Amino acid sequence: MQLNFKKIGEGFPVVILHGLMGSLDNWQTIAKKMAVLSESVFHNPLCIYTIDQRNHGRSPHSSLFDYACMTTDLYDFFKQQNIEKAHLIGHSMGGKVAMNFAFQFPELTEKLVVVDIAPESYSDKHSDVFDALFATHASTAESRDAVQAILRSKLQDETTVQFLLKSLTRSEMPGVNFEWRFNLEALHKNYAAISGDIPSANPFHGPSLFVKGSNSNYITSSNYGRIAALFPHHTIEEIKQAGHWVHAEKPDEFTDIVLRFITVQIGL
Numbered sequence: 001m002q003l004n005f006k007k008i009g010e011g012f013p014v015v016i017l018h019g020l021m022g023s024l025d026n027w028q029t030i031a032k033k034m035a036v037l038s039e040s041v042f043h044n045p046l047c048i049y050t051i052d053q054r055n056h057g058r059s060p061h062s063s064l065f066d067y068a069c070m071t072t073d074l075y076d077f078f079k080q081q082n083i084e085k086a087h088l089i090g091h092s093m094g095g096k097v098a099m100n101f102a103f104q105f106p107e108l109t110e111k112l113v114v115v116d117i118a119p120e121s122y123s124d125k126h127s128d129v130f131d132a133l134f135a136t137h138a139s140t141a142e143s144r145d146a147v148q149a150i151l152r153s154k155l156q157d158e159t160t161v162q163f164l165l166k167s168l169t170r171s172e173m174p175g176v177n178f179e180w181r182f183n184l185e186a187l188h189k190n191y192a193a194i195s196g197d198i199p200s201a202n203p204f205h206g207p208s209l210f211v212k213g214s215n216s217n218y219i220t221s222s223n224y225g226r227i228a229a230l231f232p233h234h235t236i237e238e239i240k241q242a243g244h245w246v247h248a249e250k251p252d253e254f255t256d257i258v259l260r261f262i263t264v265q266i267g268l
Contacts, residue, residue, distance in 0.1 A: 001073050002080070003051050004058035009035030011045030012110075013086035014262065015074070017094030020126070020194060021182050023057035023167060024050035030247055033255050044263035049086075051077065053094065055183035057167075062183075065190040067198065070097045071104060078108055087262050091115040091247060092218070096198050099230075102208075103200040112208040112231070113258055116216050116244050118223035119230055121197040128155060130188050133164065138178040144168060147178060159245065200230060208234040209261045211254065213242035235261075 006024055008031050016027045031048040038046040052059035054073055062069075074097060078086070087110050090098030095117035102109040132154035136147045147168055151161045167181040187194075208231040212219040219227075219236070227234060237257050242249045 005051045008048045011047045013083045015049045015086045017090040019092030024052050042263040065186045066193040067100045071100045087111045089113040092117045102204040114210045116218045119198040122195050139176045203230045210236045213246035214240045215243040
């Protein structure tokens, strides 16, 4: 599968993986900041790749959607771009893809950054979001404002509403008004697989950083034991007054923590 991507800067490769219902567009500000600061401040230039994972953004859609196929997609991307080794950064679902990739291909993974997710299964956190998305009937919606109004009526969090609207686009298909850039049906059908854990008989022994928001419950003390077992050379950093989208809510703090880990910290 040929994934859509953007590339910024020149230097050691960094590959960034977005979360569920996201896209590479969510990471462009961070990617640009990392590319500039890695050279001007940390004197360790980086080449940042942001990727639309399958069924998201401008990458192809498929009925197949789980961590096995997304890990294969990432491996194929490395080969297509002639990447011999890279730092991986993954948020939420993207963090699980990054962890799974590191387990399977440690020789391709230099350092691992996992953003607000643990290698665990999670209870349903998105039923209300799926219900709201289906309720919009985007294909026949008269306007973007109409879709937004339905999302606001179904969801209490304005941040979530605006996050979802970033993936709403006017359709070029005859008789279709709007469409979601993510494959809503495939995401909904395979949600149980995406909520599942990331099993591994072989821990990743490279340097690993877990970044969590203090207002998020995706990484808690109950996860620390499994993280330590699977990532023996890990550190955990908490960013205050940030939720699940820690990189969007506190971009300066997030970028500084990640760059110091990638460009300064000596491998453990």
